[in-house]
Amino acid sequence: MHDLRPGDRVRARSPRSSFTPVETAAHHILVAGGVGVTPLLSHARWHAFWGHSFEVLAVGAPHLDVLRALGPVTVARDRRKMADLLGPVVGTAPWKSHVYTCGPPGLIAAVAAAARAAHWVGARVHAEPFVAEPAGGPFEVVLRRSRRRVRVAAGETLLDAVDRVGVAAPRLCRQGVCGECLTGLVGGTADHRDHVDAAEEGRIALCVSRAAPGETLEIDL
Amino acid sequence: MRTVPGVDLAPCLELDAAAVDPDDVGPTLARLTTGWRLRIVGPEREVLLLRAAALAHGALDEEITTEITTEVLGTGVRTVYCAACHHPFPTTGTAARCPGCGTDLDVADHVSRRHGAFLGVPR
Amino acid sequence: MSGATGKDSSYPFPLAHDTYRISANVEPAAAPILHVGADHADVLALRSRILDGEPRRFVAAPHAAAASWDALVWLLDRMAREQAGVSLERDGHRYRWTNARLGVEQEFVFGDASTLPEHPLTFAGRQVEEDVVVLGARGDRLWLDAGMVVFASVWSLAFDHGMSFAELHGPVPSPEVFVRAERFLLRMPPGDAWRRLNWGLQLDDRPDLSLDASPAWGPRRRRLEVHDVGSEVHLRTEVQHLVRLPMTGAVLFLIGVRLLPLAAVAAVPAWSARLVSVLDTLPAEVRSYKDLGVLGPMAADWLRRSHE
Secondary structure, three states: OOOOOOOOOOOOOOOOOOOOOOOOOOEEEEEEEHHHHHHHHHHHHHHHHHOOOEEEEEEOOOOHHHHHHHOOEEEEOOHHHHHHHHHHHHHOOEOOEEEEEEEOHHHHHHHHHHHHHOOOOHHHEEEEEOOOOOOOOOEEEEEOOOOEEEEEOOOOOHHHHHHHOOOOOOOOOOOOOOOOOEEEEEEOOEEOOOOOOHHHHOEEEOOOOEEOOOOEEEEOO | OEEEEOHHHOEEEEEEOOOOOHHHHHHHHHOOEEOEEEEEEEOHHHHHHHHHHHHHOOOOHHHEEEEEOOOOOOOOOEEEEEOOOOOEEEEOOOEEEOOOOOOEEEEEEEEEOOOOEEEEEEO | OOOOOOOOOOOOOOOOOOOOOOOOOOEEOOOOOOOOOOOHHHHHHHHHHHHHHOHHHEEEOHHHHHHHHHHHHHHHHHHHHHOOOEEEEEEOOEEEEEEOOOOEEEEEEOOOHHHOOOOHHHHHHOOOOOEEEEEEEEOOEEEEEEEEOOOOEOOOHHHHOOOEHHHHOOOOOOHHHHHHHHHHHHHOOOOOEEEEEEEEEEOOOOOOEOOOOHHHHHHHHHHOOOOOHHHHOEEEEEEEEEEEOOOOOOEEEEEEEEEEEHHHHHOOHHHHHHHHHHHHOOOHHHHHHOOOOOHHHHHHHHHHHHOO
């Protein structure tokens, strides 16, 4: 992407998302951290269009003027102020509310904690992490069809490592949710971290899963 | 209707299914904040109808617990939804004649959360 | 009624193997997705007649509004791409829809119910041969939020309204197939379209085998009143399409019914042999679910004899 110049032609696909508004909600609370505001801008436009009740809580987020034109926005000066804000907003939210957070893991955790404190069930709490979850230790993977052996560093995902050596692999959500990057697991024991039961199908989600400690994986790539 | 401690000490509204009118569930829930749970207690038929009303007003499965006081499930009165004329009516047993259209129905083991009723299949 | 009798050569024969097991059997959809048969006008007229006579062949939850508009625009756009005399022009949220074949001309504003003469789903559902169901995606599950279904096969849309995908398939054997199918559907990217075929046998050429109408067709079916198997008994193929709607992520489920008399099946020896083989080897629970306990062997015997 960084090699692109103005005027270059790119191939675009329609957007995909596992972070969509819940249409049964009576009220939507959108919590934006930094550039995590991006998907929530679409949410806000959608709610404004349909006349849904919603509010935005933002910390360090750009495009505030756009948001303010759509609906009520409360801005927290920093993460600590945001934490102070969340308790009352979540704790007094009307029946049938849902909360959606996009931002760094710390913000997502703070919202989840506020929702738990207000006794919300998990099904009303939605998040899109903007930064990948911290990865585990290093391991090695054998790419069977490409006849390559790749070392995956600590903090690097299997998908990143495969990219690094130039082997093509499909991917989409990078969160173990969409199933796009599922690849046959031919050998080794994996530490499965996906949400699509890849293990059940003898496959592994390249974006989130790793080798179990001390294991070397062999995958069908 | 009373407040009782719920799962994880969440505030919980207990509804006596035999006493609460399903039509009153909407206004009652609208006064709550998100985080409240519902506990519905009573005979099977009334519990299903009240649960249907709670679901229609936005409660999630995760927010509802039910306790059916009928001794053996399926032996008491159930609501049957006539597939032919869409009339719901109370009955016992596994066969019934629809009071709405006179069709003879077999009661299927298929429950609608929305109608709080079992499917009546025309014979 | 001659609803979708499939006299055209492109009958979607549903059996790919000599034995049949309930499975998700999906494949990528190929154009055209929406069927236009020789009896198109008759099928659409019948659809409207059933809907007008029984308004509960249409259901829509209040929270299905956005997905219903999403479905409307997808269907109209699809028709415009696939069919002659049909166009959809767009200017922002404003659309102009022309269906010259039906003499329908309509301007509407996306999301504004007052700009359509009826609900978006019935507006679209009257102009396609397929039944239309909108499955909303919430909490990692699919929910029957809205639909216009006039050709149901032994189910009732009004009863099933509001059910989860698992609840909908409660009466079907092999529930694990539907657990996997739901997971698959929830992973579909927006705009994706898949196709699957389902099948059954029936005593007549009625496309409407809904439970709602069962007093009209049930008694004859129970008595198995058949005078001429070849012309009366029909293979019922349901061409089902599953589309992930682009704006809401709801799944649009389209069900097209195609009926073919056994005599026409017998005219294609490969189809006849395959159907006989499938009927002879059908597992008991599938035979019972499809109500083929007597009709199945009757059809198989007739097909066998027709080749002697």
